Amino acid sequence: MDIGIIGGGSAAVGLLDALARETGTPGAVTVFEPSQGLWRGLPYAADLDSVLVNSPPAIMSIRHDDFDHYASWLGARGTAHLDHLLGAPLVPRAVYGEYLEHTAEKAIAQLREDGWRVDVVAAPVEGAAATAGRLALRTGDGREHVVDQVALCVGGGTPHDHYALGDAPGFVGAPYPLARALDDVPPDSDVTVIGSGLTAVDVVVSLAARGHAGRISLLSRTGMLPHVWQRPIARRPTHVTVDGVKSLLARDGEVTVDGLAGLLRAELADAGEDLDDLIADLRAAGTDEPVARLRRQIEAIADPRIARRVLQVASHTVAPYAWRLLPERERARLRAVSRTAISVASPMVPVNAVRLLELFDSGQLEPRAGARDIVRRDGRFTVVADDGARPADVVVNAVNPPPGAVPRSAARLVDALVGLGVAARQPSGGIVAADSRLHVVGDLAGGGPFITSSIPGIAGQGAATARAVLAAS
Ligand SMILES: Cc1cc2nc3c(=O)[nH]c(=O)nc-3n(C[C@H](O)[C@H](O)[C@H](O)COP(=O)(O)OP(=O)(O)OC[C@H]3O[C@@H](n4cnc5c(N)ncnc54)[C@H](O)[C@@H]3O)c2cc1C
Structure with a gap:
């Protein structure tokens, strides 16, 4: 063989x-x-x-x-x-x-x-x-x-070059390794980071660690940041498991989002928690002001409630199995909330969350939602978002495929x-x-x-x- x-x-x-x-x-x-x-x-x-x-x-x-x-x-x-x-x-x-x-x-x-x-x-x-x-x-x-x-x-x-910036001077098309990508970024330059996920967080904290003094903007469609990891707990799920999904299939003849939510509801009920509280919090992720939400997430790092932890673990262990059993109409329901799901499934680590908040609070870092366009003209970039057009010296692509x-x-x-x-x-x-x-x-x-x-x-x-x-x- x-x-x-x-x-x-x-x-x-x-x-x-x-x-x-x-x-x-x-x-x-x-x-x-x-x-x-x-x-x-x-x-x-x-x-x-x-x-x-x-x-x-x-x-x-x-x-x-x-x-x-x-x-x-x-x-x-x-x-x-x-x-x-x-x-x-x-x-x-x-x-x-x-x-x-x-x-x-x-x-x-x-x-x-x-x-x-x-x-x-x-x-x-x-x-x-x-x-x-x-x-x-x-x-x-x-x-x-x-x-x-x-x-x-x-x-x-x-990584995809969404704004066709190609090899424009000042455009970093692929961020890793950051040691190389950030080497040419002048410390006082105005930097726009495309994306607001984990790669964007890596770029921002690494710029800060190198002593960057210029303004940093996080440009994205929704402005939503990754959630923040909570302290790990020893408890292992007993309902939200691959076996739990198999039982759903055996009982109902199909797997649906409501069926999966039922597993989660049972898991949370065992811990004295209510699924509706989690759903309300996740729904708010789309409309919450990102910095205020980040602050609340940092405050919740040691929160003993299991709800978000269960969802995080399940999204990497049970979801790949369950997804293949979901009919297309049920997958579409989940795709409609994919931004929030991704931000819960892949949270940022607390040390980075705290650094980000410091940078937001100092005014050096700002979220910019409603990304529309980036063009390069007269030696600078013009970055257009919901709040209008702003210049940038450097643009770093932090959008993962x-x-x-x-x-x-x-x-x-x-x-x-x-x-x-x-x-x-x-x-x-x-x-x-x-x-x-x-x-x-x-x-x-x-x-x-x-x-x-x-x-x-x-x-x-x-x-x-x-x-x-x-x-x-
Ligand atoms: C930046 C980043 C950070 C991540 N951090 C974490 C984390 O902290 N925790 C976590 O759980 N997950 C993390 N992930 C997710 C996951 O852990 C990684 O993506 C993981 O490295 C994926 O492993 P892989 O072997 O599939 O791919 P890779 O690690 O990308 O390895 C693929 C390899 O295939 C080689 N290759 C490509 N084409 C060919 C070819 N034609 N012939 C031969 N070889 C080829 C490449 O050179 C490469 O070395 C991260 C992902 C990324 C992108």
Whole structure:
């Protein structure tokens, strides 16, 4: 059995770790990764210390069935990175990259000890062809690698240039690594950040950490900021689980939003809470003044109520499963509230929330909603939003592509796999396997919800892929 893993980021690490822990007939694994950031992908590559992981340790474990795996690796190192409001360590993402490297190296050592051959090829896979029941992967250096099973772990799409600013001087089209992107930003310049999600938060806190003195504007359609993480609690959901969704299906013959809400209502009732309170708060997210809401969210970090915590966890663990069972009309109901759902599912860490609030309060940072246009004229940008037209010296694109977007680096490969009939494109984006030899892991996997994958989701998919690959041998 020859396995080709295309892409060497976190998804590949989760897969290798799971493969090393399964028992099966040893074969060969080849990992293809062209970048310098082997095992880290773009998110966890070397960058500024202000670029932090976005989640507490319990949900950063790349081993899907061991919540303590990452926390144990971090050990005493974590104390230097304690987020006091969260009560948990939040390390620079590059430090998390070391954990991924460590985990991958251990998995490879284990696989080799068990008789596997493991190779890493530092080249992109650009094409695929069928050959005697197997798949020939063509790398950028023109070589062919014939494999039996392919795991496509190429990550998410490339940021879209919404205002066609191209290579205009002062426009940063792709923010990561921020160490490079912000290097040329003059400290007194007027900066507009496009977007108000987690990437925009990274940009703002990193500008501040570099001592930026100029005005910073957060330009977006709605002005909505990510919610703020609350202190983790030990309680695990008992109703809002994959088994809970299975029971709904068995009972009602279908899964609906109301059925899922029923699970959440039962979960909250057990804790003495009312779902209607949560719904009222979430409805207000669309109309609340963003800075006032941020302030309230910071005040609620230690709030013991479980409601928002349950929703956050479920959006990464139960939602990917439930989404596939929802009829299209029910998916449309959720898509209509996608902005709020994303901001709850992927909150910002307290240390960043507090920094943002300080910057808002000082007047250096301002939210600008109703983004309309950005043009470059006479050496400056004009940024048009609901409050009119304003100039900017620098514009940083912090809008992430939606899940299902094909990364530019894998476009030709995806065309080839679809052309071979091994993969099928999905109408809502992404691709799915159309052949038992292909497995799609991470954001490129089609048919899933609109929330981008996080480490727990990727770890779970990696483990499922390891089992499927071994079952095929
Ligand atoms: C900026 C950012 C920060 C994030 N922070 C967090 C966080 O703190 N917590 C959390 O839970 N989730 C976070 N996420 C979400 C998730 O954890 C990451 O997106 C995760 O790294 C995805 O892993 P991946 O392996 O699917 O993709 P990636 O990490 O992007 O890795 C894909 C790899 O595939 C390679 N590749 C691409 N094309 C080819 C090709 N043709 N041939 C060979 N190789 C190829 C790329 O070079 C890359 O190394 C973050 C996401 C982003 C974008």
